[in-house]
Amino acid sequence: MREPLEIIIRKDGLLLCHPTDYSVTEFVGREEKGISGRIAGFVLRTSASKSTVHLFVTEDLLFFKRLQMPLEISDLNEAMGYQLEMATPFSDEPTWYSYKAVKGDDAYHITLYATQSAYVDGYVQEIMEGGLHLSGVYPESQRFVNKLNRKSDWAILIPGRFGKACIFRGAVMEDRWLCSSEPNFPEAVDVCRADTVFKYEMEAEGTPPAQDILDRKPYFDFIDARMLISQRPLLKDYNMLPASYQRPDYLKIAIAALLVLNLVTFLALGAVKVYKLNKFNSLVNHEIEKIMPLVNEMKELRKKEEKNLKVISQMESAGKNIDLISFLTKLTNEMPTTSYVDQMRMDKQNQTIQLQGYTADVSALTAKLQNIGDTQLKSTSRRKNKTYFHVEISL
Numbered sequence: 001m002r003e004p005l006e007i008i009i010r011k012d013g014l015l016l017c018h019p020t021d022y023s024v025t026e027f028v029g030r031e032e033k034g035i036s037g038r039i040a041g042f043v044l045r046t047s048a049s050k051s052t053v054h055l056f057v058t059e060d061l062l063f064f065k066r067l068q069m070p071l072e073i074s075d076l077n078e079a080m081g082y083q084l085e086m087a088t089p090f091s092d093e094p095t096w097y098s099y100k101a102v103k104g105d106d107a108y109h110i111t112l113y114a115t116q117s118a119y120v121d122g123y124v125q126e127i128m129e130g131g132l133h134l135s136g137v138y139p140e141s142q143r144f145v146n147k148l149n150r151k152s153d154w155a156i157l158i159p160g161r162f163g164k165a166c167i168f169r170g171a172v173m174e175d176r177w178l179c180s181s182e183p184n185f186p187e188a189v190d191v192c193r194a195d196t197v198f199k200y201e202m203e204a205e206g207t208p209p210a211q212d213i214l215d216r217k218p219y220f221d222f223i224d225a226r227m228l229i230s231q232r233p234l235l236k237d238y239n240m241l242p243a244s245y246q247r248p249d250y251l252k253i254a255i256a257a258l259l260v261l262n263l264v265t266f267l268a269l270g271a272v273k274v275y276k277l278n279k280f281n282s283l284v285n286h287e288i289e290k291i292m293p294l295v296n297e298m299k300e301l302r303k304k305e306e307k308n309l310k311v312i313s314q315m316e317s318a319g320k321n322i323d324l325i326s327f328l329t330k331l332t333n334e335m336p337t338t339s340y341v342d343q344m345r346m347d348k349q350n351q352t353i354q355l356q357g358y359t360a361d362v363s364a365l366t367a368k369l370q371n372i373g374d375t376q377l378k379s380t381s382r383r384k385n386k387t388y389f390h391v392e393i394s395l
Helices: 035-046 076-087 117-129 140-144 185-192 211-215 250-318 324-334 362-369
Strands: 005-010 013-017 025-029 052-057 063-070 095-103 107-116 133-139 153-158 163-169 172-179 196-199 339-347 352-359 374-383 386-394
Touching: 005 035, 005 117, 005 140, 013 035, 025 035, 035 117, 052 117, 052 140, 063 076, 076 095, 076 107, 095 117, 095 172, 107 117, 107 172, 117 133, 133 140, 140 153, 153 185, 163 185, 185 196, 324 362, 352 362, 362 374, 362 386
Parallel strands: 005 052, 052 133, 153 196
Antiparallel strands: 005 013, 013 025, 063 107, 095 107, 153 163, 163 172, 339 352, 352 386, 374 386
């Protein structure tokens, strides 16, 4: 995959940079004509991407400021627009700017980059008219922010009319200092509060140290910042390109359209499913209303059935009753005329009848009673010239 071309805007012109080889550059003066043609030729020679350009503004053309804004501000972008004239020295001149806000405990801590549009506006228009797409317009310091240093505290010294020391905490820029004279390594460590300090010398000769030098701590000298240029920059902060210059990101639009389409499809499927469920529920309720009378009738019949079963169970548990009328009829017919019954007890569980009374002839009595059922003489006694008996008849 081809890497995007990197172009640095200077006060005197443009510096075209190879996307991966720091030693391959080409300078185009500010007064030269046909800038878009020069850029197209450089793209062909370096096999860079023809669709995208990373545009950087040299730190000499940039104004940097740290400030704080109250947490109560509802629209930070609007507030920064009002503060821009007071925060920058460009008075009424058109200004391109960008800022990074970090929310603290007491206020928003803001770092602001700004530049006069006169230095960049013409170049941006000519590059875009040449058919190239700008990823954005960034401060030169963002060119060195990449995966090699995004998780460490570090700083970089960038040369210029005044040297600049840019201090980073990971990928976030914390501060920038102007250096009236070039500091040595101990001074840079002390000022930047970072043990890892890069130094960028664009015109330096030789090969920069290997990337694995970043793992060799502690450091006792500056690290050549040219090793950072071979990596693709992150470019997450300080894009100063106004919205009016930004070309729509069709990939993001396509992704957003697909997401919306998927959401609409999901909602439509959900609506269809809800409709079907409602229709099914309506049918179920209609059928329930139709069978409810039958259900109620069935419940009543079941109650009657349970009641009858309970009665039957009680009857079965009570056992078979003795037919008393039939028994008395037979007893009357079979009893001798000289025999009398005083007491009679029934045992329905054993289906027996106990008879007690008196008789003139016990033998004749028991013989007659055998015609009714199995008769057993339980006891006899003699009192007052009468023979009393106790017999048991099994039916």
